[in-house]
Amino acid sequence: MRPVDPIEFAKAPTVGGSARVSEAVARAIRARRGESDPAPRPRDPAPSRAAYRMNRLWLTPSFRFCLRRLAPVAAIVACIGLWFAQPENREAFTGHVLAIKNEVQNRPEFMVKLMAIDGASPELSEDIREVMAQDFPVSSFDLDLPGLLEQIESLDAVEAAGLHVRAGGILQVDITERTPAVVWRSEHGLEMLDDEGHRVAALDSRLDRPDLPLVAGEGADRAVGEALAILSAAGPLLPRLRGLVRVGERRWNVVLDRDQVIMLPEQKPLGALAQVLALDQAKDLLARDIEVVDMRRPTRPTLRLTEAAQEEMRRLQGVELGVSYQ
Amino acid sequence: MTDLYEAQRAMRNMRQAALQRGVIAILDVGSSKIACLVLRFDGERFMGGDGVGALAGQSSFRVIGAATTRSRGVRFGEIDAMAETERAIRTAVQAAQKMAQTRVDHVIACFSGGSPRSYGIAGQVDVEYDTVSEQDVARVLASSDVPDYGAHREVLHAQPVNFQLDHRSGLKDPRGQIGQSLSVDMHMLTVDTAAIQNLLYCIKRCDLEVAGLASGAYVSGISALVEDEQELGAACVDMGGGATDVSIFMKKHMIYADSVRMGGEHVTSDIAMGLQIPLSTAERIKTFYGGIVATGMDDREMIEVGGDSGDWDKDRRTVSRAELIGIIRPRVEEILEGVRDCLDAAGFEHMPSQQIVLTGGASQIPGLDTLAPKILGQNVRIGRPLRVQGLPQAATGAAFASAVGLCLFAANPQDEWWDFEIPVDRYPARSLKRAMRWFKENW
Numbered sequence: 179m180r181p182v183d184p185i186e187f188a189k190a191p192t193v194g195g196s197a198r199v200s201e202a203v204a205r206a207i208r209a210r211r212g213e214s215d216p217a218p219r220p221r222d223p224a225p226s227r228a229a230y231r232m233n234r235l236w237l238t239p240s241f242r243f244c245l246r247r248l249a250p251v252a253a254i255v256a257c258i259g260l261w262f263a264q265p266e267n268r269e270a271f272t273g274h275v276l277a278i279k280n281e282v283q284n285r286p287e288f289m290v291k292l293m294a295i296d297g298a299s300p301e302l303s304e305d306i307r308e309v310m311a312q313d314f315p316v317s318s319f320d321l322d323l324p325g326l327l328e329q330i331e332s333l334d335a336v337e338a339a340g341l342h343v344r345a346g347g348i349l350q351v352d353i354t355e356r357t358p359a360v361v362w363r364s365e366h367g368l369e370m371l372d373d374e375g376h377r378v379a380a381l382d383s384r385l386d387r388p389d390l391p392l393v394a395g396e397g398a399d400r401a402v403g404e405a406l407a408i409l410s411a412a413g414p415l416l417p418r419l420r421g422l423v424r425v426g427e428r429r430w431n432v433v434l435d436r437d438q439v440i441m442l443p444e445q446k447p448l449g450a451l452a453q454v455l456a457l458d459q460a461k462d463l464l465a466r467d468i469e470v471v472d473m474r475r476p477t478r479p480t481l482r483l484t485e486a487a488q489e490e491m492r493r494l495q496g497v498e499l500g501v502s503y504q
Numbered sequence: 505m506t507d508l509y510e511a512q513r514a515m516r517n518m519r520q521a522a523l524q525r526g527v528i529a530i531l532d533v534g535s536s537k538i539a540c541l542v543l544r545f546d547g548e549r550f551m552g553g554d555g556v557g558a559l560a561g562q563s564s565f566r567v568i569g570a571a572t573t574r575s576r577g578v579r580f581g582e583i584d585a586m587a588e589t590e591r592a593i594r595t596a597v598q599a600a601q602k603m604a605q606t607r608v609d610h611v612i613a614c615f616s617g618g619s620p621r622s623y624g625i626a627g628q629v630d631v632e633y634d635t636v637s638e639q640d641v642a643r644v645l646a647s648s649d650v651p652d653y654g655a656h657r658e659v660l661h662a663q664p665v666n667f668q669l670d671h672r673s674g675l676k677d678p679r680g681q682i683g684q685s686l687s688v689d690m691h692m693l694t695v696d697t698a699a700i701q702n703l704l705y706c707i708k709r710c711d712l713e714v715a716g717l718a719s720g721a722y723v724s725g726i727s728a729l730v731e732d733e734q735e736l737g738a739a740c741v742d743m744g745g746g747a748t749d750v751s752i753f754m755k756k757h758m759i760y761a762d763s764v765r766m767g768g769e770h771v772t773s774d775i776a777m778g779l780q781i782p783l784s785t786a787e788r789i790k791t792f793y794g795g796i797v798a799t800g801m802d803d804r805e806m807i808e809v810g811g812d813s814g815d816w817d818k819d820r821r822t823v824s825r826a827e828l829i830g831i832i833r834p835r836v837e838e839i840l841e842g843v844r845d846c847l848d849a850a851g852f853e854h855m856p857s858q859q860i861v862l863t864g865g866a867s868q869i870p871g872l873d874t875l876a877p878k879i880l881g882q883n884v885r886i887g888r889p890l891r892v893q894g895l896p897q898a899a900t901g902a903a904f905a906s907a908v909g910l911c912l913f914a915a916n917p918q919d920e921w922w923d924f925e926i927p928v929d930r931y932p933a934r935s936l937k938r939a940m941r942w943f944k945e946n947w
Contacts, residue, residue, distance in 0.1 A: 202814070205814065222591070223573070223595055224591030224592060224594055224595045225594055225595065225598050227594075230594045230597075230598055230710070230711075231711065233598050233601065233602075234598075234601065234607050234711065237601055237602075237605070237606055237607035238607050239606070239607075
């Protein structure tokens with residue numbers, strides 16, 4: 179083993195002493211210059227007590243771990259903590275972060291410049307633009323798409339809506355509109371309802387939508403499906419039909435012109451209507467002078483005659499009996 | 505006596521602690537070099553298998569750091585200048601720690617000076633009950649008649665060598681055997697108190713805990729003698745720098761140790777004086793050109809002595825190798841004669857086997873194997889230490905016999921007196937063991 183402190187041997191004697199000669203020459207030159215022979219004492223290879231202790235401390239595994247793993251982390255955390263301890267530093271930092279965030283969010287790549295509405299009538303489009311109240315251009319990070327969607331869907335005329343930002347910075351709104359099925363005359367005025375009874379829009383005048391059937395009465399909007407079924411079943415009566423009236427929120431009256439009314443029962447109104455139609459076809463019932471066809475008890479249809487008809491009937495009965503009431 | 509007894513027990517506990525931690529340092533404080541090895545104990549011990557012995561515990565450790573440095577302040581194996589020795593120990597320990605990349609706190613040290621002296625002592629007691637118990641062993645050890653070894657000396661080793669139960673001798677472990685009279689032979693080695701105290705103080709100054717102390721003669725015998733030599737009987741001669749240790753082994757126990765206060769450094773100083781050259785040059789010339797048997801060729805081989813005086817004639821001196829051998833040989837003969845005297849004093853000629861093993865740095869001198877038989881007898885060989893795991897190639901030479909032996913000693917120490925139980929009557933009066941014994945005797 180090579181000792182840590184090899185004994186200072188003289189130079190090897192094999193090379194004819196050339197090294198020795200050069201040493202002698204160097205010594206002679208030094209002597210001529212008047213310098214003393216330096217011949218520095220070899221440094222003591224032994225570590226001092228302090229160096230030895232430090233070395234041992236450094237070789238202690240726990241100390242080593244602390245200094246190499248924990249201390250750098252602790253120092254960094256302490257620096258950051260001290261820096262953040264100053265309130266102005268904290269503000270500057272948050273301000274800086276916000277500035278960078280804004281800068282990134284307002285890049286032209288993220289800007290939404292206009293809105294495209296598909297599948298909506300012009301009036302509905304107007305309504306949607308009004309409701310959303312969104313100024314363009316706006317960063318797509320600032321768009322609250324779920325909130326906007328909720329706003330759009332809160333419109334009565336909208337059945338379903340889809341909202342997404344299309345490439346090119348376009349906010350695409352896909353609308354499925356409700357189609358009005360009936361006109362409902364209620365105490366609040368005229369309203370159009372779709373086939374589920376949901377309000378579509380208000381109507382200024384019945385004449386605006388003469389193609390839609392008219393329903394009336396409280397609670398009619400909750401039974402629009404039944405009303406539509408009745409209307410479709412009342413095929414031959416349609417030219418004479420004026421509308422349907424919901425009575426007591428439980429049953430329908432079919433109102434015809436000449437103030438004729440067919441009172442339908444609560445249960446199975448379609449059967450009763452069919453019965454009335456059959457009577458009408460067979461006996462031409464509705465063309466007669468009748469005010470009300472009461473089908474509230476389908477097993478026992480009842481007719482109410484107009485006053486003139488009643489008198490006429492009474493007269494005819496009197497003729498039959500030979501009695502005169504005059 | 506009891507002080508040392510306690511101190512040795514404390515050292516043994518310290519050794520246990522070090523083995524628990526797994527890292528222990530070996531420090532061989534010699535006159536010419538100080539060697540430090542760092543051992544790591546890990547893994548399970550190999551307890552021997554098919555035709556393979558337990559390897560004396562050497563499979564359980566690995567050398568992970570090794571360093572040597574030139575010794576300073578040590579003469580004849582004893583500390584001469586404390587501060588210098590402390591620095592040298594620091595150098596060696598720090599370099600070994602650096603190589604091992606770990607810190608060591610426990611150190612087992614050996615030294616060869618302190619004029620070791622051997623005593624064979626014997627003791628005998630009657631066995632208390634039918635079978636020999638641990639207490640009987642303790643009592644027989646305590647009953648051995650300790651000779652008056654002087655006020656300024658300490659017991660370094662006290663090993664029970666042989667137990668005898670009635671007429672049966674050569675027992676290794678008498679416990680549990682049936683007999684009446686138990687006797688023991690012990691080998692006790694004493695050294696100068698000052699030598700031990702100085703060494704302990706030096707090690708303590710280096711922030712290290714001493715986990716054991718051993719005699720250089722003993723540990724170099726452990727490593728240089730092969731197992732059958734230890735069993736059948738052999739002498740180990742560790743030719744160090746400042747002292748030559750002699751130890752005699754028999755039945756795997758050291759039965760005698762002594763030291764001759766001469767070594768390789770005396771050869772160097774002879775050369776320096778004879779050729780009028782500095783000691784460092786003399787050392788170099790000795791290691792490069794040294795020898796013991798001169799031949800005709802050596803008259804013609806001229807060695808440049810060199811010098812730094814500036815005088816051309818003095819600096820260009822040459823000396824023939826024969827002259828050099830003429831200086832070296834008488835000193836080596838003197839050393840070997842000193843060894844012969846030691847062996848004669850020990851009665852080595854009565855041993856069944858006359859094997860002598862030369863080891864240590866000075867045993868590497870060429871031609872020793874022809875000179876030694878003329879003085880010591882025919883059965884002489886040059887020994888190198890056992891190979892242990894992880895030892896650097898550079899530290900496998902004969903000069904490291906005691907360092908390697910100390911490794912084996914650390915891994916597998918022999919039971920010494922202080923490792924056995926303390927006899928009950930020496931316990932303090934209020935001890936629990938004493939109460940237990942009283943109960944046992946009365947019921």
